[in-house]
Amino acid sequence: MKRIITGLLVLCCCSLLGIVKAQAQVTLTGTIMDKDNKLVLPYASILNKSTGRRTYSDKGGFYKITASPKDVVVFSFLGFRSDSVVVSQSSGTETRNISLTVEAKQLRSVEIGTHYTPYQVDSLSRREQFGYILDKRDMPLAGGSTPVGAGIVFSPFTRYSRSEKQKREFKKVFARAEEERYIDSRYTPQFVSRVTSLKGDSLMLFMRQNYPDYNTMRVMQQEDLIYWITDKYRAWKKK
Missing domain, CATH: 2.60.40.10 (Immunoglobulins)
Incomplete structure (x- = not known):
């Protein structure tokens, strides 16, 4: 009897703890x-x-x-x-x-080790931070081709369709942001100012109106980038 009472007390205590935990x-x-x-x-x-x-x-x-x-x-x-x-x-x-609050666009001014540029270090850090989404495999979305059982409207994909779409959209946003970060790592105000001698608002206006695309920057060597900025600056001055 004593064992039964003890067991009941333990069971009651566990139940109460569960209730308190649920309420918390x-x-x-x-x-x-x-x-x-x-x-x-x-x-x-x-x-x-x-x-x-x-x-x-x-x-x-x-x-x-x-x-x-x-x-x-x-x-x-x-x-x-x-x-x-x-x-x-x-x-x-x-x-x-x-x-x-927006982070400053300025990248680290020093090289980290001998293998990575400041942009690459920042990119690896961002990749690690958001890897929990980026590493997830894309799953089928709910739609006309989703299998439905006899008399059952629910599909295993329907419940997760919204979060799946959000995940895919985030991957696109992340990819676009990484492209912009790469451009900004090379097309900096300091570098453009040295090439054009522009300062202040004029420099910012020129850079906004002549923002290079990602694919161009990926294949363009630094010397070619100087020529590209110079040509854009000459055309910009004529306007």
């Missing part, structure tokens, strides 16, 4: 935006450092992640400085709107 769950939600331009940031990374759970914002910059009190949640977006919050509520829904 918090839904952290809100929007993520660019602090300077007030634009929403889609496909931003949201990581609960305390649990390892990760998700990302939708096209409207909206996010939602499960957490517990005192959990640390980190928000990251390509080209922006990461930010973090500590969950303060004990239960229910906690709304935290996040504003991220």
Whole structure:
């Protein structure tokens, strides 16, 4: 009898702990935006450092992640400085709107070791940071060709179709951002200024109006880039 009572007490305690734990769950939600331009940031990374759970914002910059009190949640977006919050509520829904600041475009001015350029070091760092999405294999999307069982509308792909589309869109955004980072690593204000002697607003205007494309920059040697900038500058002056 004593063993039975002890077992029941243990069972009750476990149940109570489970209830308390369930009640301690918090839904952290809100929007993520660019602090300077007030634009929403889609496909931003949201990581609960305390649990390892990760998700990302939708096209409207909206996010939602499960957490517990005192959990640390980190928000990251390509080209922006990461930010973090500590969950303060004990239960229910906690709304935290996040504003991220753009990182400076200037790359490290020193070479890291002998094998990588500053651009390559930064690129490897970004690849590691967002590898959790980039390494995921693309899965079939819900559509007309999705198999459906007799009398069953639900497909194993339908449930995950939205997140799959978001993942694919993020990969495209990441690829475009990497191309821009490569261009910016070579087509710098300092370099263009040395070639054209332009300064200040005139320099920025010239660079915006004569921004090279990625494929051109990939095949162009540094000497050819100088000639390219010079030709563009001469044509720009005539205008």
